[in-house]
Amino acid sequence: MDAFDVIKTPIVSEKxxxxxxxxxxxxFYVERKATKADIRAAIKELFDxxxxxxxxxxxxxxxxxxxxxxxxxxNAGEVAASLGIY
Structure with a gap:
């Protein structure tokens, strides 16, 4: 599964x-069929x-x-900043 198919959108709220x-x-919202291994690989690929x-x-x-x-x-803050949400 492609990393862009696994990770849909970040969730931005106060929480x-x-x-x-x-x-x-x-x-993040992720693909419903994505496994934890798929999500882990997508985060590694997209955000290093x-x-x-x-x-x-x-x-x-x-x-x-x-x-x-x-x-x-x-740092999650740096990843969030690269997405433009922080």
Whole structure:
């Protein structure tokens, strides 16, 4: 699966901004069929960042959210800034 097909859009809200600042986490809508391995590979390819942990959930609207924790040596704020959301 192509990295651009896996990662749909970043989720921007007050909660996600707090996660970026305090927990080094990013939140994206991802392809519903994407596995955690697909998401990990897409983040590595698109942002050159190593992933420490991924939690996923399906929203009531049927969209899949991925909460991505980056390893300590990578800054979620810098990744968010490269996306223009921070």
């Amino acid at each position: 996600t901004m707090k996660l970026i600042e305090e927990e080094n986490r990013l939140v 960042a190593e992933v420490a942990d991924i939690n996923t959930s399906i929203t009531p609207k049927g969209k899949k959210k991925a909460y991505i924790t980056l390893k300590a040596e990578y």
